[in-house]
Amino acid sequence: MTENEIIREIKKISLDDDHRFSFIAKYIVQNLSVVPEITIKEMAEYTYTSVATINRFTKYLNLDGYKELIHVVKYFNHNIKAEDDILKSADNNGFIYGIYHNIVRSLHDTFRLTLGHKEKISEIIDKIKTARRINIFAVGGTYNVAKDFQEKILRLGFNAISVNDFHNGYFLAKNSTSEDLTIVVSYSGETQDLIKLARIAQENACPILLVCKKANNTISKIADYQITISSNESIERTISSTSRFALLFALDIIYYNLLSSDLEKYQTILDNTIINKF
Numbered sequence: 001m002t003e004n005e006i007i008r009e010i011k012k013i014s015l016d017d018d019h020r021f022s023f024i025a026k027y028i029v030q031n032l033s034v035v036p037e038i039t040i041k042e043m044a045e046y047t048y049t050s051v052a053t054i055n056r057f058t059k060y061l062n063l064d065g066y067k068e069l070i071h072v073v074k075y076f077n078h079n080i081k082a083e084d085d086i087l088k089s090a091d092n093n094g095f096i097y098g099i100y101h102n103i104v105r106s107l108h109d110t111f112r113l114t115l116g117h118k119e120k121i122s123e124i125i126d127k128i129k130t131a132r133r134i135n136i137f138a139v140g141g142t143y144n145v146a147k148d149f150q151e152k153i154l155r156l157g158f159n160a161i162s163v164n165d166f167h168n169g170y171f172l173a174k175n176s177t178s179e180d181l182t183i184v185v186s187y188s189g190e191t192q193d194l195i196k197l198a199r200i201a202q203e204n205a206c207p208i209l210l211v212c213k214k215a216n217n218t219i220s221k222i223a224d225y226q227i228t229i230s231s232n233e234s235i236e237r238t239i240s241s242t243s244r245f246a247l248l249f250a251l252d253i254i255y256y257n258l259l260s261s262d263l264e265k266y267q268t269i270l271d272n273t274i275i276n277k278f
Helices: 003-014 022-030 040-046 051-060 066-091 094-115 118-130 142-155 166-174 192-203 242-261 263-272
Strands: 134-137 160-163 181-185 208-212 225-228
Touching: 003 022, 003 066, 022 040, 022 051, 040 051, 040 094, 051 066, 094 118, 094 225, 094 242, 118 225, 118 242, 134 142, 134 166, 134 192, 142 160, 142 181, 142 242, 160 166, 166 192, 181 192, 192 208, 208 242, 225 242, 242 263
Parallel strands: 134 160, 134 181, 181 208, 208 225
Antiparallel strands: none
């Protein structure tokens, strides 16, 4: 089969839910742009299978192995690039098109980063479950991301407060203890008000979780836990889109890990807290 025929076969398999390789095929079809950068071990993790199963899938397609599968995807991506360029120029939407792909890549890379933080996320979930109160600090537009996370865990019954002003943050940080948890959401990790609040929480022996872009920043040196996102926006950004999606996604990963830690219990709570629409 030609490269295009192989891709068509993969798409066909992805549409057949009863096919033994359906889940692998679906992942490839939905992530064609990033598959060439994924190792066979990562592919197995993302598709909840095994390296042996991935190898069986490539043999099913009459390929020599995973490397040839990557070659097929690269070839296909190269061929459709010209079509992408036509679409961009036709509607003069090159700018929006670029943002879209940056967001997709950022979410995928953030997911890959969190896969390496499994044990750390497990510890964070334990802290959330045992915390007397969860203080969430953020400023500016990033506060919308923090507020979204606060509302999600508040619905599950956790005592969570999110603030975006220094004065209320100061009161919360000053009253924090080792029984609480402080979550700082900061793209740069260098926002002065957030640094001050983190230091106050540290003085009170309150555990600190930082969700940010840069691995090495001022708040990261204070924090007990850190979840790092992927984003190609500069720290001195004027428009926040990629970073906002990535921060939201990182907090959602924490949230869904929390749900999965006791799914039956939390599903019952979610069912009981549905607001009826009249």
